[in-house]
Amino acid sequence: MTSRPAIGPDVLTPGDTPASAVAGSRTPRRATAIAVARRATLVGWALLVPALLAYVGFVIWPLIQGVQYSFYDWNGVGVATWVGFDNYLRVFTDPDLLGAIRNAFLLIAFFTVIPVSVGLVLATLIRSMKAGAFASISQTILFLPQIIPLAAAGIAWSWMYAQTGAVNQILSGVGLGWITRSWLADYTTALPAVGLIGSWVLTGLCTVLLLTGIGKIDVSLYEAIRLDGAGWWREFFTITLPGLRQEIAVLVTLTVIAALSSFDIIYTSTQGGPGRATLVPGLSIFRIGFTQSDVGLASAFGIVLMVLILIVVLPIQRLSRTESR
Amino acid sequence: MPSSRRPAGRRAIALGALAVVGVVLSACAPGAAAPDTSADAVDVSTELTSDEVTLTIADETGFPVTDKLTEEFTKQHPNVTFNITRDTFQNLTANAPKLLASSTPPDLIRLPTLGETVKDGLVLDLDPYFDAYGWDAWPASQLAPLRMSEDGVRGSGALYQLGLGYSITGIYMNTALADQLGIDGPPATMAELEEDLATAKAGGVQPIMAGDKDGVVNFVTQAAMNQYADKDEFMAWMFNEPGATYNTEGNTEGAELIRRWADEGYFPSDINALDYFTFVSQFSDGGALFTFNGNWEAANYQAALGDDVTFFLVPPIEEGGDHVAMGAANSFSVAAKSQHKNEIVYFLNWIHTDPVARQIIVDVTGASPGGDPSLALPEVESGSLIEKALEMSAQIGEENGQVDFMANTTAGIYAGSIIPESQLLVTSQITGAEFTERVQKFYESEVGG
Numbered sequence: 085m086t087s088r089p090a091i092g093p094d095v096l097t098p099g100d101t102p103a104s105a106v107a108g109s110r111t112p113r114r115a116t117a118i119a120v121a122r123r124a125t126l127v128g129w130a131l132l133v134p135a136l137l138a139y140v141g142f143v144i145w146p147l148i149q150g151v152q153y154s155f156y157d158w159n160g161v162g163v164a165t166w167v168g169f170d171n172y173l174r175v176f177t178d179p180d181l182l183g184a185i186r187n188a189f190l191l192i193a194f195f196t197v198i199p200v201s202v203g204l205v206l207a208t209l210i211r212s213m214k215a216g217a218f219a220s221i222s223q224t225i226l227f228l229p230q231i232i233p234l235a236a237a238g239i240a241w242s243w244m245y246a247q248t249g250a251v252n253q254i255l256s257g258v259g260l261g262w263i264t265r266s267w268l269a270d271y272t273t274a275l276p277a278v279g280l281i282g283s284w285v286l287t288g289l290c291t292v293l294l295l296t297g298i299g300k301i302d303v304s305l306y307e308a309i310r311l312d313g314a315g316w317w318r319e320f321f322t323i324t325l326p327g328l329r330q331e332i333a334v335l336v337t338l339t340v341i342a343a344l345s346s347f348d349i350i351y352t353s354t355q356g357g358p359g360r361a362t363l364v365p366g367l368s369i370f371r372i373g374f375t376q377s378d379v380g381l382a383s384a385f386g387i388v389l390m391v392l393i394l395i396v397v398l399p400i401q402r403l404s405r406t407e408s409r
Numbered sequence: 410m411p412s413s414r415r416p417a418g419r420r421a422i423a424l425g426a427l428a429v430v431g432v433v434l435s436a437c438a439p440g441a442a443a444p445d446t447s448a449d450a451v452d453v454s455t456e457l458t459s460d461e462v463t464l465t466i467a468d469e470t471g472f473p474v475t476d477k478l479t480e481e482f483t484k485q486h487p488n489v490t491f492n493i494t495r496d497t498f499q500n501l502t503a504n505a506p507k508l509l510a511s512s513t514p515p516d517l518i519r520l521p522t523l524g525e526t527v528k529d530g531l532v533l534d535l536d537p538y539f540d541a542y543g544w545d546a547w548p549a550s551q552l553a554p555l556r557m558s559e560d561g562v563r564g565s566g567a568l569y570q571l572g573l574g575y576s577i578t579g580i581y582m583n584t585a586l587a588d589q590l591g592i593d594g595p596p597a598t599m600a601e602l603e604e605d606l607a608t609a610k611a612g613g614v615q616p617i618m619a620g621d622k623d624g625v626v627n628f629v630t631q632a633a634m635n636q637y638a639d640k641d642e643f644m645a646w647m648f649n650e651p652g653a654t655y656n657t658e659g660n661t662e663g664a665e666l667i668r669r670w671a672d673e674g675y676f677p678s679d680i681n682a683l684d685y686f687t688f689v690s691q692f693s694d695g696g697a698l699f700t701f702n703g704n705w706e707a708a709n710y711q712a713a714l715g716d717d718v719t720f721f722l723v724p725p726i727e728e729g730g731d732h733v734a735m736g737a738a739n740s741f742s743v744a745a746k747s748q749h750k751n752e753i754v755y756f757l758n759w760i761h762t763d764p765v766a767r768q769i770i771v772d773v774t775g776a777s778p779g780g781d782p783s784l785a786l787p788e789v790e791s792g793s794l795i796e797k798a799l800e801m802s803a804q805i806g807e808e809n810g811q812v813d814f815m816a817n818t819t820a821g822i823y824a825g826s827i828i829p830e831s832q833l834l835v836t837s838q839i840t841g842a843e844f845t846e847r848v849q850k851f852y853e854s855e856v857g858g
Contacts, residue, residue, distance in 0.1 A: 159525050
């Protein structure tokens, strides 16, 4: 992405006139060149307007409004009172809200670390299989969870995690009856149990994306390292892993965002319980904003969550870019 | 990148522009000033129009009584038809203020908590109709929770809601299991109730069936608190009177009792994984000696358990003492911006007075129809749980022992505090004192903030 200049105003600046903009003028005097370039700039901007309007209307404007609301005490309907940074102060001092942020970061282990690592292993294994029915069937099965809505996955898994659910039946079946419990009602297992639902959903996506990434790696590199006598591990760390850096960066970005902004799985499986063991910012914001009708505090928490996600995700982006050069 | 400086400069300009917009925006606060409700006062009429009108109702899903009532009303008054939209309880309560504030609000809306809708001028003051229809003959204690003062305190002030049925809660007992354990009848005191729980536990029977995934164990928690707490003090808190507190000796004593029951193992071990429907069906399957629930399940339990079930009020501490029980109107409000105020209030009055409508309320919900106590009560099968429920309603009315559900105290307190803290309480993670302390703290942040 970075090696190609983006299409848009960046390429059509007056001082940086692209060839296409002046292609029509055979004897370009400087003034006409600038005029032509100006017109091209205008046309460029005009072409951008529809997309820009949509972007401003549906992303930028709500964001500005969110920032504005976060400085008010407002129930969403009545009169709003300016409260300055009070809402932000509450986000950073309320132990319940801080607990929600902590839980979201713990979920990264299940939404990012597990799916990406398992995806790497599975993708490498599938690559080493002979292309054929078995490989494509495995791919399809692994990808299947991805087409199930997260909300539905949350409900289905909460049945499986129940006292009499499939998970406990299997555990009892293999002689692990002593370990069975109501997984989502237990304070120590609820968060990992919910996290594993995320792992289950996201592993398929990671595997498929990493597989396409592996497909782009030059086969001759694999041949070369084989000739040098390298084994599976050597091949994995020397060829596969570096070759997948871009894909891994994309996946880590996507899954970290999924972890930090998680809502649907939690909403349908535990509602944040037991106690506040699985409370996450997404659910908290929803409740504060729509149940408690405290739009100001909900907005402030939303802005804080956005900043947190940016703080985590932007370095990952930068890292993958600089290393690829 | 050679052009890297330019976008950076432009970004700065863009950010600057955003900042300017932000400053301009912050000069005007979001939201609208409270509308002047006195301006659009209606000409109150108790005569039903002869014009063709369609009334709209926003109700929760799984609440078929409005279907039956509107069907009957249209049969009696063919010029009035209804359009009912439904959403889940949670979605409806979350969206209610926005629905009411819209330019085309529903005429009638299910509204469990008034919250700030009165302050924002969204719901109709029914007092003019109270006088016109003569509702002063109705039990004042039943209507008190539906009133709200200008300061947002419930219990007094103008009437903003009416109930489609008035519920009552108590204890259901599986009499087959009771016989098996040698328990010969409903307990008369809290001490006897505790003895029965111990007997059940010793006899290998689940003492209490309750679920707390969605907070319903609070029927049990509040039932215990009701017996220890000063009723008026407790109600003052639920009505948001200034300075009222949840952290009282009586409430804490009730919460400590629940903690003790949790320690004794009287609740299901996976209580925090059981939602309402699961624990209701487990009691229906004969899964426990007792369950704490309301009249609305009477017909279901009767159908499932036949003669093996009875329903009674939570016993007082002293034998022969007055009973205290949660009960509430299935409350509905009229939108302040409704175009058919007279018609929809006529419909509400009709529900409380028409014999067929009152029969529908009892048959479909098992709740008391409310209204003038001198009106004939609907006919119910003798000896049925619904008959018991109506008797319990009448008894609580006589003893003046009805209290609201603490979940209705504020819009956010149930999901934000009572559910998570009770999940900790019933699994012995916090003490009763910590429970009342934490709920009060949340209450202060919500009411004060």
